[in-house]
Amino acid sequence: MSADAETILGALAVDYWKLLRSFERLASEAPAEKSARLQAQARFSAGRLSTHLEAYGLQLATFEGQAIAAEMPIVAINADEFEGQPGVIVESTIEPAVVAGSRIVSVGRVVAAAGGV
Incomplete structure (x- = not known):
């Protein structure tokens, strides 16, 4: 895969990941009878995203x-x-990093916090 195609696929995956996180937040706020089904759909979709990325050596x-x-x-x-x-x-995590093996395709963005020492 060309570097351009890898970058575009990585950007699409990050956008999909962010959409999934929003969907998961909404699913957790849904009534109990709908929440479990919606959360299962989010887990399934996240698994499919990982599978598709792995096919191109990305994660x-x-x-x-x-x-x-x-x-x-x-x-x-x-x-x-x-x-x-x-x-x-x-x-x-605001945006995950996209990596291909040990090579960085795109850098992630995170929120830091004090941890314990």
Whole structure:
């Protein structure tokens, strides 16, 4: 696959991932009789997304709860709040990173939080 096609497929996957996260939030707020079915549909769709990406050697990477390290393919949108502080973790993912093996296709965006040391 060309680098351009890989970038476009990665961007499409990130957009789909974000749509799935919104759908999951709405599903969790739905009445109980509908919530379980909607959440199952979201899990199924997430699995299909992973399967399609794997067919092209791509994957989405999120890092919730992990200590932020320089080698992570992410940018913390609020990094300035924690400059010089140890034990900063990824609180939530805004956009996952897209990776192809050990190569970064696109960098993810996250929200950082103080972790414990």
